[in-house]
Amino acid sequence: MNPRVFSVCFIVASTLPTTAFSQSFVSQYKGSPYHDTRYSGGPQRIPGKVLCAHYDLGGEGVAYYDTDPKNHGSGELNPADGSYLNEFRIHEGVDTSYTKFNRKPDPIDDNPFDKIVPPADLLYVGWTEPGEWFNLTVDVAKSGTYAADFLYTSNRGGTISVDVNGKDATGSLQITTTNDPADPLAWRQWHHWNLASQLFKVRLSKGKNVLTVRILTNGNMNLAYFDFKPVRR
Ligand SMILES: [Ca+2]
Numbered sequence: 001m002n003p004r005v006f007s008v009c010f011i012v013a014s015t016l017p018t019t020a021f022s023q024s025f026v027s028q029y030k031g032s033p034y035h036d037t038r039y040s041g042g043p044q045r046i047p048g049k050v051l052c053a054h055y056d057l058g059g060e061g062v063a064y065y066d067t068d069p070k071n072h073g074s075g076e077l078n079p080a081d082g083s084y085l086n087e088f089r090i091h092e093g094v095d096t097s098y099t100k101f102n103r104k105p106d107p108i109d110d111n112p113f114d115k116i117v118p119p120a121d122l123l124y125v126g127w128t129e130p131g132e133w134f135n136l137t138v139d140v141a142k143s144g145t146y147a148a149d150f151l152y153t154s155n156r157g158g159t160i161s162v163d164v165n166g167k168d169a170t171g172s173l174q175i176t177t178t179n180d181p182a183d184p185l186a187w188r189q190w191h192h193w194n195l196a197s198q199l200f201k202v203r204l205s206k207g208k209n210v211l212t213v214r215i216l217t218n219g220n221m222n223l224a225y226f227d228f229k230p231v232r233r
Pocket residue numbers: 066067068069070071072092093094095
């Protein structure tokens with residue numbers, strides 16, 4: 001082959017994949033945005049808060065990977081009692097719960113060791129372990145760079161990452177532990193909430209995108225939401 005032709009072919013081949021791969025990932029993806037009787041669904045909107053508990057429909061291996069098929073929040077920690085919150089996604093493998101306020105004698109999520117007090121009855125993904133992941137289909141209003149604040153608890157620190165359309169977009173993100181030795185209650189080390197301001201920045205294209213949140217190390221984190229805001233230039 002003429003070396004010039006070869007080098008042109010090589011440049012084309014090496015610049016195509018990112019966009020082509022993203023488009024093919026989205027078009028071949030079998031998951032779909034979450035909805036239920038209370039939540040009308042549709043892709044979660046960016047800018048805005050993207051709720052982890054509203055991870056996509058599609059089940060194990062498509063919309064998420066969880067280490068076991070049981071939901072250890074809904075129907076277990078939170079007994080099945082007919083209520084929306086206690087039975088939220090009860091038959092799915094991802095483990096979900098919600099922030100509990102005004103519990104006596106020991107406050108749960110509105111405790112004095114919170115770095116930031118979360119909203120009450122906020123659904124979140126918990127019982128996380130390394131290797132687990134879940135997908136969030138989002139609708140981006142405008143192409144650009146977005147910064148994400150992250151509402152979470154972290155018993156022992158750890159790392160997560162976020163893919164955009166099947167490709168790692170953040171690398172390993174260090175999650176600061178919210179463990180506080182001053183709390184006399186061992187179980188409450190899973191309930192100290194914090195907001196990681198601008199945990200990561202990511203470039204997103206207008207329209208439908210699929211985010212994959214991955215638990216890389218340690219687990220034992222509760223993931224509530226990522227709040228995406230446009231980065232002003
Ligand atoms: Ca599970």
